[in-house]
Amino acid sequence: MTDRLPPEALLLLLGPRPDGALGRWIEDGLRAAIIDGRVGPGAVLPSSRDAATALGVARGTVTAALDLLVGDGLLVSRPRAGVEVAAVLGTGVPTGPGATPAPTPAAMPTPRPARPPSVGTPDPALFPRTAWARAVRSATAGLPDADLGYPDPQGLLALREAVANHLRQARGARAEAHDVVVVSGVAQGLTLLAGLLAGPLAAPRSGTMPAARVAVEDPSSPGAVDLLLAAGLGVDPVPVDDDGLRADLLPDASAVLVTPAHQFPLGVVLAPDRRRELLSWAAAGGRYVLEDDYDAELRYDRRPVAALQAMDPDRVVLLGSVSKMLSPALRLGWVLAPPQLVGPLVEAKTRADLGCSVPEQAALADLLRSGAYGRHLRRVRTVYRRRRAVLLEALGAHVPDLRVRGVDAGLHVVVELASRAAEDEAVRVLAGARVPALALSATGAVPGERFGVVVGTARVRDDAVAAVVRAVRGQ
Amino acid sequence: MTDRLPPEALLLLLGPRPDGALGRWIEDGLRAAIIDGRVGPGAVLPSSRDAATALGVARGTVTAALDLLVGDGLLVSRPRAGVEVAAVLGTGVPTGPGATPAPTPAAMPTPRPARPPSVGTPDPALFPRTAWARAVRSATAGLPDADLGYPDPQGLLALREAVANHLRQARGARAEAHDVVVVSGVAQGLTLLAGLLAGPLAAPRSGTMPAARVAVEDPSSPGAVDLLLAAGLGVDPVPVDDDGLRADLLPDASAVLVTPAHQFPLGVVLAPDRRRELLSWAAAGGRYVLEDDYDAELRYDRRPVAALQAMDPDRVVLLGSVSKMLSPALRLGWVLAPPQLVGPLVEAKTRADLGCSVPEQAALADLLRSGAYGRHLRRVRTVYRRRRAVLLEALGAHVPDLRVRGVDAGLHVVVELASRAAEDEAVRVLAGARVPALALSATGAVPGERFGVVVGTARVRDDAVAAVVRAVRGQ
Numbered sequence: 001m002t003d004r005l006p007p008e009a010l011l012l013l014l015g016p017r018p019d020g021a022l023g024r025w026i027e028d029g030l031r032a033a034i035i036d037g038r039v040g041p042g043a044v045l046p047s048s049r050d051a052a053t054a055l056g057v058a059r060g061t062v063t064a065a066l067d068l069l070v071g072d073g074l075l076v077s078r079p080r081a082g083v084e085v086a087a088v089l090g091t092g093v094p095t096g097p098g099a100t101p102a103p104t105p106a107a108m109p110t111p112r113p114a115r116p117p118s119v120g121t122p123d124p125a126l127f128p129r130t131a132w133a134r135a136v137r138s139a140t141a142g143l144p145d146a147d148l149g150y151p152d153p154q155g156l157l158a159l160r161e162a163v164a165n166h167l168r169q170a171r172g173a174r175a176e177a178h179d180v181v182v183v184s185g186v187a188q189g190l191t192l193l194a195g196l197l198a199g200p201l202a203a204p205r206s207g208t209m210p211a212a213r214v215a216v217e218d219p220s221s222p223g224a225v226d227l228l229l230a231a232g233l234g235v236d237p238v239p240v241d242d243d244g245l246r247a248d249l250l251p252d253a254s255a256v257l258v259t260p261a262h263q264f265p266l267g268v269v270l271a272p273d274r275r276r277e278l279l280s281w282a283a284a285g286g287r288y289v290l291e292d293d294y295d296a297e298l299r300y301d302r303r304p305v306a307a308l309q310a311m312d313p314d315r316v317v318l319l320g321s322v323s324k325m326l327s328p329a330l331r332l333g334w335v336l337a338p339p340q341l342v343g344p345l346v347e348a349k350t351r352a353d354l355g356c357s358v359p360e361q362a363a364l365a366d367l368l369r370s371g372a373y374g375r376h377l378r379r380v381r382t383v384y385r386r387r388r389a390v391l392l393e394a395l396g397a398h399v400p401d402l403r404v405r406g407v408d409a410g411l412h413v414v415v416e417l418a419s420r421a422a423e424d425e426a427v428r429v430l431a432g433a434r435v436p437a438l439a440l441s442a443t444g445a446v447p448g449e450r451f452g453v454v455v456g457t458a459r460v461r462d463d464a465v466a467a468v469v470r471a472v473r474g475q
Numbered sequence: 476m477t478d479r480l481p482p483e484a485l486l487l488l489l490g491p492r493p494d495g496a497l498g499r500w501i502e503d504g505l506r507a508a509i510i511d512g513r514v515g516p517g518a519v520l521p522s523s524r525d526a527a528t529a530l531g532v533a534r535g536t537v538t539a540a541l542d543l544l545v546g547d548g549l550l551v552s553r554p555r556a557g558v559e560v561a562a563v564l565g566t567g568v569p570t571g572p573g574a575t576p577a578p579t580p581a582a583m584p585t586p587r588p589a590r591p592p593s594v595g596t597p598d599p600a601l602f603p604r605t606a607w608a609r610a611v612r613s614a615t616a617g618l619p620d621a622d623l624g625y626p627d628p629q630g631l632l633a634l635r636e637a638v639a640n641h642l643r644q645a646r647g648a649r650a651e652a653h654d655v656v657v658v659s660g661v662a663q664g665l666t667l668l669a670g671l672l673a674g675p676l677a678a679p680r681s682g683t684m685p686a687a688r689v690a691v692e693d694p695s696s697p698g699a700v701d702l703l704l705a706a707g708l709g710v711d712p713v714p715v716d717d718d719g720l721r722a723d724l725l726p727d728a729s730a731v732l733v734t735p736a737h738q739f740p741l742g743v744v745l746a747p748d749r750r751r752e753l754l755s756w757a758a759a760g761g762r763y764v765l766e767d768d769y770d771a772e773l774r775y776d777r778r779p780v781a782a783l784q785a786m787d788p789d790r791v792v793l794l795g796s797v798s799k800m801l802s803p804a805l806r807l808g809w810v811l812a813p814p815q816l817v818g819p820l821v822e823a824k825t826r827a828d829l830g831c832s833v834p835e836q837a838a839l840a841d842l843l844r845s846g847a848y849g850r851h852l853r854r855v856r857t858v859y860r861r862r863r864a865v866l867l868e869a870l871g872a873h874v875p876d877l878r879v880r881g882v883d884a885g886l887h888v889v890v891e892l893a894s895r896a897a898e899d900e901a902v903r904v905l906a907g908a909r910v911p912a913l914a915l916s917a918t919g920a921v922p923g924e925r926f927g928v929v930v931g932t933a934r935v936r937d938d939a940v941a942a943v944v945r946a947v948r949g950q
Contacts, residue, residue, distance in 0.1 A: 124623030132834070133615045137608035143804075148599030150803045184659070184828040191826060230826050328625045329618075329833035351705050352666060352827060353659040358804035359607070360832060 004082070005039070007046040007054035013039060014055070022057045026065035027130070032379060034069075034085055044084045045075070068130045086125070119412045119436045119456040120264070120295075120324070126380050127327045131372055132363065139362030147362070151355030154346045155182025155334070159361040162368035163334045167318065170374075171296060172306030174313045175336050181345045182356050184331040186292060189319045190224060190257070192348040193290060193335070194231030197254050200344055214290075215256040217245050219443035219450065221264050224257060224292070237445030244270030247277035255288040256281075260308050262295035265414050265443050265454040267406015275308055282315040288338075293320040295410035297377055300385040304409070314338045322364065324411060325377050332356065332364055384411060388457045391465050398469045414440060415472045416452040423451040426471040433467030435460060479557070480514070482521040482529035488514060489530070497532045499846075501540035509544075509560055519559045520550070543853050561777070593911045594887045594931035595739070595770070595799070601855050602802045606847055607838065614837030622837070626830030629821045630657025630809070634836040637843035638809045642793065645849075646771060647781030649788045650811050656820045657831050660808040661767060664794045665699060665732070667823040668765060668810070669706030672729050675819055689765075690731040692720050694918035694925065696739050699732060699767070712920035719745030722752035730763040731756075735783050737770035740889050740918050740929040742881015750783055757790040763813075768795040770885035772852055775860040779884070789813045797839065799886065800852050807831065807839055859886060863932045866940050873944045889915060890947045891927040898926040901946040908942030910935060 011017075014029035033039045045051065048066065052059040066083050069075040076086050147156065154160065160177035167173035167180075183189040197212050211234045216225055218237035228235050236251045245258055256278065260270035270278070282289050289308060296304045309318040321333030337345055349355065367373040391413065395404060403416045417423050423439050430437035436456030444450055455468055486492075489504035508514045520526065523541065527534040541558050544550040551561050622631065629635065635652035642648035642655075658664040672687050686709045691700055693712035703710050711726045720733055731753065735745035745753070757764050764783060771779045784793040796808030812820055824830065842848040866888065870879060878891045892898050898914050905912035911931030919925055930943055 118625065121624050124620040127623050129615045129618075133608075133612035136611045136615075136834075140604045140608045143604075145599040148602050148802045148804045149593065149596050150798075151806070184831075187826075188828040191828070227826060323625075327623045327833075328829075329623045331626070331828060331830065331832045351662075351702060353663040353806060354803075355806065356659075357806045357832060357835060358802075359611075360835065 003042055004044040005046055007050040010046065010051055010054055017056065023061050023065050026055065026057070026062060027068050030065070030069055039085055041085050044082045047082065119438045119454050121328055121436065121456065121458060122324050122380070122411060123383070123458045124327065126383060128376055131367070131376070132326065135363035135366045135372070136359055139366050140359045143358065143362055147358050151358050151361070153350040153355040155180060155356065156358055156361040156365065159365040162365040166368050166373070167307070167320070167336055171293065173309045173318055173336060179336055179339060179342055181335045181337060181342065181349060182361060183333050183335055183349065184353070184356055185321045185323060185328070185333040186319045187223070187227060188352070189333055189335040190227050190290070191231060192345055192352060193317060194228050194233055195348055196341065196344050197288070198232040201254065213251070213253040215250055215253045217258060217263060218445040219265055219440065220257070222442055228257070240266055240268065242268055244268050244274050245278065247274045247281060250278070250281045252285065253287065255290055257290045257292065259292045259294040261293060261299070261304055262407065262409045264294050265412065265438070265440065267410060267412070267414055269305055269407055275311065279308070279312050279315065283312065287315070289316040291316050291318045293318055295324070296320070297325060298381060298384060298411065299407070299409040300381065300388065301408040309336060317341065325373070325380065330360065332360060384458060387460055388413065391457055391460050391468060394465045394469050395472070399473050402472055411458045412454050412456050414452055414454050416440070416450070417472065418451065420448065420451055422474050423453065425474050426453045429471035430455065430467060433464060433471070435464050435467055478517055479519040480521055482525040485521065485526055485529055492531065498536050498540050501530065501532070501537060502543050505540070505544055514560055516560050519557045522557065545857070594913050594929050595885070596803055596911065596931065596933060597799050597855070597886060598933045599802065601858065603851055606842070606851070607801065610838035610841045611834055614841050615834045618833065618837055622833050626833050628825040628830040630655060630831065631833055631836040631840065634840040637840040641843050641848070642782070642795070642811055646768065648784045648793055648811060654811055654814060654817055656810045656812060656817065656824060657836060658808050658810055658824065659806040659828070659831055660796045660798060660803070661794045662698070662702060663827070664808055664810040665702050665765070666706060667820055667827060668792060669703050669708055670823055671816065671819050672763070673707040676729065688726070688728040690725055690728045692733060692738060693920040694740055694915065695732070697917060703732070715741055715743065717743055719743050719749050720753065722749045722756060725753070725756045727760065728762065730765055732765045732767065734767045734769040736768060736774070736779055737882065737884045739769050740887065740913070740915065742885060742887070742889055744780055744882055750786065754783070754787050754790065758787065762790070764791040766791050766793045768793055770799070771795070772800060773856060773859060773886065774882070774884040775856065775863065776883040784811060792816065800848070800855065805835065807835060859933060862935055863888065866932055866935050866943060869940045869944055870947070874948050877947055886933040887929050887931050889927055889929050891915070891925070892947065893926065895923065895926055897949050898928060900949050901928045904946035905930065905942060908939060908946070910939050910942055
């Protein structure tokens with residue numbers, strides 16, 4: 001309770017009082033202050049009466065705003081103690097004497113088998129529930145009747161425009177609304193493209209060939225490789241080194257799947273000469289580059305490298321989604337496709353599911369257009385950068401001899417280990433500590449070539465940091 | 476009038492008066508009594524004033540409950556005579572003197588773009604925008620953090636439970652949450668099932684066969700046929716007469732796709748003996764019945780026939796969605812699958828898109844659980860019934876010699892015409908009047924066998940009614 005904020009401090013946190021939308025001012029300002037770490041975990045807010053007086057608003061305006069943040073999981077309401085900032089948003093700093101449990105959501109689920117959260121998924125506590133629900137409401141209210149029939153399978157025009165604009169600005173892409181196809185995430189985008197490569201696009205080159213082939217990074221995401229195989233494609237692994245994919249070793253395939261901005265899992269960036277080599281390979285053979293824009297918007301040390309797509313929009317297909325920035329529970333993503341692929345892709349999307357939910361598309365369009373998406377991105381980037389830094393600092397202090405690969409980006413780190421036994425042990429310890437982790441050897445084409453753990457960093461704090469250190473040290 | 480119930484009899488029919496939810500008590504109790512036959516067709520209810528006194532409730536509570544039952548088609552309101560139990564609650568299916576076409580072994584026409592017939596789409600003006608946005612908001616706020624990662628690809632447990640409950644109650648299905656797979660609509664459900672029939676399920680029987688085959692109704696939805704063809708399946712058309720699919724003509728196929736509750740497009744209901752014959756065919760060959768629950772919840776003259784699924788849950792796959800009741804813009808549906816298909820279906824769904832949006836699934840679960848979905852259903856049913864009746868009345872008055880097929884249900888009517896010229900003209904006039912319409916000949920396997928127009932009735936009012944009359948009269 002020593003940590004209670006003086007009412008006047010609220011004004012400093014929130015900034016100048018606007019003329020209207022006072023509830024939004026309080027809610028958004030406090031959320032930003034919490035996510036930015038300007039007000040720390042365990043801090044107790046002034047009483048709603050004192051806050052209302054200090055801010056010059058009605059008491060109900062304060063309580064309504066705080067309720068929304070409680071719903072967001074950013075604040076916790078404690079009977080007789082007041083409303084305090086949730087510990088789940090800590091920055092690695094040990095919490096105060098009133099050790100705070102994770103915020104309890106309004107409705108507890110019925111017990112169910114826990115699926116391990118996968119490496120690379122964001123912290124659900126950062127999902128902006130209120131902002132999302134508000135966007136759905138306002139977008140749904142504003143939709144013309146004509147948009148409430150079967151959707152445009154290519155995607156709502158307003159969203160395609162907003163995505164194109166976002167990709168131009170944030171990723172330097174060459175994007176127009178008519179080249180964007182809205183999909184239910186990168187996985188669906190890949191499945192649809194794989195279907196095209198295995199079917200219609202394969203026709204001219206198939207002849208006597210048994211199946212079209214796609215080159216993939218080695219190591220790479222086992223899930224993505226599975227999708228390609230399930231579509232009937234052959235898969236050719238190509239090694240990755242510290243400059244990314246060995247473009248000089250690319251085989252004669254129909255396409256290559258790459259993660260140039262932040263290679264999964266090694267975390268390296270595709271070097272400029274490799275980018276050029278890759279594009280020459282594609283242009284020479286009428287091949288496609290499937291650019292999974294993995295982690296591109298979570299670069300912490302500099303602006304992310306621009307999308308490859310900008311260098312050859314006729315050969316590069318750019319795939320992205322909101323899974324990291326908002327939540328993988330939303331199932332919304334996009335494919336920015338070369339003009340000749342847009343028609344076949346839309347046809348494939350139509351056959352797959354007739355299109356994506358219109359209210360959700362409209363809501364995402366609103367968030368992108370209003371700038372709320374960009375602001376959210378900057379906030380979560382701050383949080384994730386700090387969590388990654390705390391983990392790396394602990395590893396550097398406790399296991400300085402272990403190599404951590406990759407640039408300062410994303411939601412995972414790779415710690416290399418000497419043997420399969422060390423890898424097994426690390427994966428086991430991390431599973432016990434409920435830290436998302438993946439054996440590095442499971443991502444490679446050749447068993448036994450590389451050992452280590454891929455550790456999800458999005459939720460790694462405090463005790464989880466200690467668990468990671470313990471896991472890779474092998475006691 | 477001799478049949479008027481004494482007010483006190485209501486108490487006997489409804490059972491003990493609860494402390495709250497008096498409207499529901501009256502509505503549900505009366506519905507049960509009517510369906511169970513404890514109160515027979517033609518019975519006249521006491522006046523709302525007498526009923527209110529006898530039951531000890533406000534008069535408005537009585538009239539609101541009766542209105543909902545009128546909307547259900549269980550009661551009929553007669554000016555100056557009172558409200559009486561509807562006469563048409565038998566199990567007989569309206570039949571007519573229609574000639575039965577010979578079975579046609581011909582292949583279906585070449586694939587068309589897989590857009591669903593807009594003739595069956597609901598009136599977007601009836602989409603409950605506020606209720607939907609509110610459900611998304613409250614569901615999103617209440618989701619535990621654990622549900623904000625990648626979704627359960629089978630579907631959110633809360634939604635699967637709510638859907639199973641709904642299917643048991645509204646469709647008489649044998650449904651449990653573990654047999655439900657949430658999909659992005661019936662089209663996706665069909666695509667996933669078609670993939671299984673063409674792949675894993677085909678293996679044991681394929682041998683030397685070039686492709687697994689699926690029997691379809693002739694005529695049927697061109698979009699659905701296209702999905703099956705796109706999955707690599709062969710398609711065998713089987714004629715439909717006034718009793719529905721000619722089950723005696725079913726070929727040796729892996730499965731059949733049917734619309735038993737309201738055949739698309741002819742609007743007939745699968746007769747009881749045909750249902751049995753169909754199920755024998757399936758059981759005898761280890762085949763599957765894909766039951767598209769088309770229009771099942773939009774029967775206006777009686778309770779809809781129960782789902783086929785209840786008669787053989789090991790062979791029948793029931794597909795449904797919210798497209799008609801809420802909006803096709805939402806992309807939410809379900810597959811109630813035999814136990815042995817659930818695993819393969821979930822795997823296919825995972826490969827397709829990893830699962831459906833969690834906030835939307837949670838919102839639909841809320842609407843189903845709270846009863847809001849059921850109330851909305853009753854409201855729109857009243858509206859759609861009225862619009863259909865107005866159109867049929869106008870057709871009867873102005874073109875009494877034209878035959879309108881099908882039972883009193885759904886969002887479309889079929890008007891048979893004498894020639895392709897008359898059909899072309901009707902489609903042209905309706906397109907000009909912006910009334911959703913489809914040439915009947917486009918739904919059949921054999922060109923030139925049947926002519927007519929399939930007209931969407933969901934939005935047909937006033938000037939649109941005149942346009943339909945003009946279109947089919949051919950001036």
